Amino acid sequence: MKTRNIFKTLAFAMMMPAMLLTTACSSEDELANNKNIDNTEAVINKGYELPVTVNVTRQGDSDMRATFNESTRKLEFSAGDQLFVKGNDYSASGAGFFAGTLKWQSGGTFSGTILTEKEYTGTIDDLFAKGSTLATLIPANYVNYSYFSFTNEGTYEASVTPHYTKTFASSKATAVEQFSNEVGGYTFGTGFALIPTNAILNFTITCLATNTGVDVALSDGVSFTISGGVTTDDSGTATFAIGVRYYNTDLNDFTLKVGGKSIPLVSSSKKLAAGKIYNINRAAFTMAADATSADKGKLICTDGHIHAYGADAGCTKDRVAMIAYVGATGDATYSHGLALALEDVSNNRLTWNNTGTNNGNKSAAEWCSSWNTSKPVTGATWLLASQDQWGYMLGTNGAGSYTALRDGFNPSVGGTNMVSNYYWTSTEKNSALSWVYDFTDDVTYGGTSMETSKTNEYYVRACLAF
Numbered sequence: 001m002k003t004r005n006i007f008k009t010l011a012f013a014m015m016m017p018a019m020l021l022t023t024a025c026s027s028e029d030e031l032a033n034n035k036n037i038d039n040t041e042a043v044i045n046k047g048y049e050l051p052v053t054v055n056v057t058r059q060g061d062s063d064m065r066a067t068f069n070e071s072t073r074k075l076e077f078s079a080g081d082q083l084f085v086k087g088n089d090y091s092a093s094g095a096g097f098f099a100g101t102l103k104w105q106s107g108g109t110f111s112g113t114i115l116t117e118k119e120y121t122g123t124i125d126d127l128f129a130k131g132s133t134l135a136t137l138i139p140a141n142y143v144n145y146s147y148f149s150f151t152n153e154g155t156y157e158a159s160v161t162p163h164y165t166k167t168f169a170s171s172k173a174t175a176v177e178q179f180s181n182e183v184g185g186y187t188f189g190t191g192f193a194l195i196p197t198n199a200i201l202n203f204t205i206t207c208l209a210t211n212t213g214v215d216v217a218l219s220d221g222v223s224f225t226i227s228g229g230v231t232t233d234d235s236g237t238a239t240f241a242i243g244v245r246y247y248n249t250d251l252n253d254f255t256l257k258v259g260g261k262s263i264p265l266v267s268s269s270k271k272l273a274a275g276k277i278y279n280i281n282r283a284a285f286t287m288a289a290d291a292t293s294a295d296k297g298k299l300i301c302t303d304g305h306i307h308a309y310g311a312d313a314g315c316t317k318d319r320v321a322m323i324a325y326v327g328a329t330g331d332a333t334y335s336h337g338l339a340l341a342l343e344d345v346s347n348n349r350l351t352w353n354n355t356g357t358n359n360g361n362k363s364a365a366e367w368c369s370s371w372n373t374s375k376p377v378t379g380a381t382w383l384l385a386s387q388d389q390w391g392y393m394l395g396t397n398g399a400g401s402y403t404a405l406r407d408g409f410n411p412s413v414g415g416t417n418m419v420s421n422y423y424w425t426s427t428e429k430n431s432a433l434s435w436v437y438d439f440t441d442d443v444t445y446g447g448t449s450m451e452t453s454k455t456n457e458y459y460v461r462a463c464l465a466f
Contacts, residue, residue: 049113055075082137085099129186141407204282259347302375349459365426380464386425386426418459422459
């Protein structure tokens, strides 16, 4: 593995045995304060304190590793960082189990005290090079990220457990060490070389409710879910970070929900690499199938997302229909609601069948269904609305009136109001007659349906059933 960001090699302090004389046994009073297993009975640890200074480097390709210092592109240790060391030495003159937490000093040097099970008089290099010694980087303020927990901290039996299900922070990661779970073994005369085991995902999610707490969950759908909570800012943006231990896994294998909304991560394969930060910016739009009455008048894009009128951030798809009704549609397959296209299917009036001079050998219904190819929408189907469906869109659960529906299309996003005229429905009276809806300002008949000859020419607007 290529080594990068090798910190200035410092002399391995106290390497000579004369300088590493075992300290006297700690007094029972001191040791009793080191550990309290059940918060009721202090346990006296008969361990031996040993001063330690070690060098630590980080491994990884500069193109694959995220960096702490953006200006220098160097991954640096930070004030407050600690190195947790544990191992065992059961040779004839060994120290038995040993463990301790060392504090970062400068460069790549960490110093502190470890506790050994048995008295040890050899060198630190000899002890750590026994082949069973591991070190874990504990970032400053690691407790805030709920990433580690200690067992019997402060004793030679100490161990540290990473909580993979809690690697969540309600702010974006600025340093890879916050989540990478860096561990490494010891090399004689060199020190510890840490290797990251996690990929870090930095999320920026827009288009949420402003100044609101939302739940976040990232799941592989099989064995694990990482969850947390975050509060959006004044613009409805949430930022958070998640450490993922399943590195070398396709990002598409995960699902993300923010505020109960499913958010696609990538549209193509993206393999995660340990120690790398991925900045993922997404918009949290509601899908058409999840529309509520509050979404009437909003727009549906070709990806099935709902957008308000205006320049919603993150909308990269064409907006093609305005939600006119939320509820059952009279079709078991498309039962969530109805939307009307932002424009008529033709600038000319068409016959109900395919015989009109403007029809181009397509009936009114075929003109509408052809938009499934020209303006396809995820999870929805274009059709010519039936008499009942037009009634839904005009009723109290829809626009509320025929004039509100007719004149409710915003030209700023390409919307064109309906013409004050008649519009075809898909409902037949008989072989010669079909129904139309009157969108004129006729006091008596405006907003009502009537039967007329299929060969008459009236306007057609496609309906999106979702």
